[in-house]
Amino acid sequence: MARLSNDAATVLPAAIGPSNEPVAAPHPRPRAERRNPSRRLCVAPMMDWTDRHARYFLRLLTRFTLLYTEMVTAAALLHGDPARLLAHDPAEYPLALQVGGGDPEQLAACAVLAAEHGFDEVNINVGCPSDRVQSGNLGACLFAQPERVAACVAAMRAAGPLPVTVKTRTGIDDLDHYADLRRFVGTVADAGCTTFIIHARKAWLNGLSPRENRERPVLDYARVMRLKRDHPELEIILNGGVTTLDAALAHLTEVDGVMIGRAAYHNPYLLATADQRVFGDSAPTPSRRAVVDAYSAYVERQSAGGVTLAHMTRHLLGLYHGRPGARAWRRALSEGACRARAGIEVIHAALSHVEEP
Numbered sequence: 001m002a003r004l005s006n007d008a009a010t011v012l013p014a015a016i017g018p019s020n021e022p023v024a025a026p027h028p029r030p031r032a033e034r035r036n037p038s039r040r041l042c043v044a045p046m047m048d049w050t051d052r053h054a055r056y057f058l059r060l061l062t063r064f065t066l067l068y069t070e071m072v073t074a075a076a077l078l079h080g081d082p083a084r085l086l087a088h089d090p091a092e093y094p095l096a097l098q099v100g101g102g103d104p105e106q107l108a109a110c111a112v113l114a115a116e117h118g119f120d121e122v123n124i125n126v127g128c129p130s131d132r133v134q135s136g137n138l139g140a141c142l143f144a145q146p147e148r149v150a151a152c153v154a155a156m157r158a159a160g161p162l163p164v165t166v167k168t169r170t171g172i173d174d175l176d177h178y179a180d181l182r183r184f185v186g187t188v189a190d191a192g193c194t195t196f197i198i199h200a201r202k203a204w205l206n207g208l209s210p211r212e213n214r215e216r217p218v219l220d221y222a223r224v225m226r227l228k229r230d231h232p233e234l235e236i237i238l239n240g241g242v243t244t245l246d247a248a249l250a251h252l253t254e255v256d257g258v259m260i261g262r263a264a265y266h267n268p269y270l271l272a273t274a275d276q277r278v279f280g281d282s283a284p285t286p287s288r289r290a291v292v293d294a295y296s297a298y299v300e301r302q303s304a305g306g307v308t309l310a311h312m313t314r315h316l317l318g319l320y321h322g323r324p325g326a327r328a329w330r331r332a333l334s335e336g337a338c339r340a341r342a343g344i345e346v347i348h349a350a351l352s353h354v355e356e357p
Contacts, residue, residue, distance in 0.1 A: 036163065037094035037120045039195065039237050041248060041278045042066040043271075044261035045098040045123070045167075053307075054315040055092045056298055058264070060291045061271040064279040066094050071125045073138065074101030074110050086117040089298075096121035098167065100128065100138045102148055104155035111156040111164065119162065124152060126168040129203040140203040143172045146184040150191035157192045165195040167239070170223050171202035178223060185227065189234060197237040197259055198224045225254045245270060245277055252278075267321040288319055289351070296347050309346060310337035316347070320354045328353035 043050065043058060045068035055067045072085050077099070088095060097119040099110045107124065114122040126149060128139035142149050149166065156164045166188055171180050185196055200219045219241045228236040238251050239259035248258040264271060269288060275281035299312050313333045320326040329350050336346035 037066050037096070038064060038279065039066055039235065039257035040252065041274055042096075042197070042237065042257060042259040043068060043264045044239060044259050045069060045071055045125070046261060046265065047071060049265050051311075052088045052092065053298075053302070053312045054265070055095065056089050057291075057295050057315045058268060058271060059092050060294050061268060061286060062274045063283070064094075064275050064281065065271060066096060066121075067092060068096045068098050068123065071098045071100045071128060074099055074103065074106040077110050077113060078106055082113050082117075086113065086119075088117075090118065093118070094120045096123050096165070098123040098125055100125045102138045102142055102145070102152065104148075104151045107152045108155040108159035111160045111162060115160040115162050121163045121165055122156060122160075123165045123167055123197070124149065124156075126166055127199050127203065129169075129172075129205055140169055140172050141205060143168055143180075143184055143203075144175055146187035149184075150188045150193075153188055153191040153193045163195065164193055165197060166193050167197040167199070169199050169201065169203045170220055173202075173205055176202045178226065181223065181227060182230065185231065185234070189231070194233075195235040195237065196227075197239055197257075198227065200224045200238060200240040221251070228255050243267075243270075245274060249277065265315075266318045268315075268318055269321065288323075288354075291319065292316070292347065292351065296344055299347065300344050303343065309342045313337045313347065316350075323354060325354040 041062075041064070043065060047070050050068060050070050055069070058065070058067060069086075069088075077085055086097065095118075097110075097114045097117075099107060099114075099122060101107050101110065101124070111122050124142075125139055126142045130139065153164050153166070156162075168184065171177070181198075188196075200221050200223065202220075221238065221240075224236065224238045228234075235256045237257035237259055238255045239261065242248050242251065242258055242260050243263035248260065251258050260270075272285050272291075275283060276285065295312075295316065299309070302312060303309060314337070316333055317330045320329045332350035332353055333346060336342055336349060339346075
C-alpha cells in the first residue's frame with residue numbers, strides 16, 4: 001500500500017440531514033492544523049472493535065473527536081506488514097496510533113512509522129492486563145516499571161515529531177496507592193510526556209480476566225481528578241465508565257479530556273452532537289440516515305476492493321440504539337451480511353426496519 005498523504009482529502013457524497021439540508025460528510029483538515037489534536041473528547045482504542053472501518057464510520061458522526069487505533073504491538077509492526085497494520089483512510093483524521101511494547105529502541109522505530117503513515121499521535125499502552133501482553137512485558141505490567149516507560153517515551157520523542165502519550169491504570173495489584181500513581185506519572189513526565197490517559201480503576205494482573213478488569217474494582221474518578229489538581233501542568237484525560245456526553249461534560253470541569261469506550265461503539269449516535277456540545281462547532285447534527293448513506297458509499301468502494309461486507313456492517317449495529325426497529329435493524333444486518341455474495345442491498349433492506357430521525 002502506498003504511503004498516505006498527510007494532506008490528502010477524501011470527499012464523501014452529500015447526505016440529507018434532519019432539516020432536509022445537504023450535509024457533507026467530514027473531510028480531513030490539513031496536517032498543520034492537526035499538529036496538536038484536541039483531546040477534549042476521545043474514543044478509546046478497543047481490540048477487535050476500533051478497526052479502520054469503525055473509525056471511518058465514527059468520523060461521519062464527529063469531525064473533532066480524537067480516534068484511536070486498536071493496540072498494535074511493536075513486534076507486529078517491526079516484523080510484520082506495517083502498511084497493512086497501519087492502513088487507514090485520511091478521512092479518519094485526527095487519528096492516534098496505540099502501540100504495545102516496552103523496548104525503547106523498538107518503540108522509537110514505531111514512532112517513526114506512525115509519523116510516516118500520517119498519524120497525529122502515538123500512544124503507549126500501559127493499561128491492558130491480558131496474559132498475552134504480560135508475557136511480552138507490555139501493557140499494564142509496565143506500571144511497575146516507570147523508568148522503562150520513561151526511557152521509551154524519551155526514545156520515541158527523539159525519533160520523530162509526533163506527540164507521545166501514555167494510557168495507564170490508576171494502579172496494579174498491590175501498587176494501588178495514590179503515591180504509586182504519582183511516582184509513575186512523575187517519572188514518565190520527566191522524560192517529556194505531558195499527556196496521560198488514566199483509566200480510573202486499577203488492574204489485577206492475576207485473578208481477573210481482561211473483561212472482568214473492565215468492570216472491577218470500582219471506578220475511582222476522585223483519584224484521577226486529584227492527579228490533575230496536583231499536576232496542573234499535565235494534560236489529564238479521564239477514561240472508564242463514561243456513557244453519555246452529559247457525563248463527559250461534567251468531568252471536563254475537572255480534567256482536560258474524556259475518553260469514551262464501549263458506549264461509543266454500542267451507541268455511536270451519542271457522538272452526533274459531540275462537535276457542538278464539546279468542541280463548540282456550529283455545523284448541523286448529521287441524521288442517522290445521512291450517516292448510513294455516506295457509509296454505504298464507503299462500503300461500496302471497500303467491497304469493490306475485496307473487503308467482506310460483514311467486516312464493515314458490524315460497526316453499524318448500534319446506530320439505531322434505543323430507536324423503534326433497532327432490533328430488526330441489527331438482525332437484518334447480521335444475517336444479511338453473512339449471505340454469499342451479499343452487497344450494499346443488505347444495508348438498504350435493513351433501513352426498512354427503522355424510523356428517522
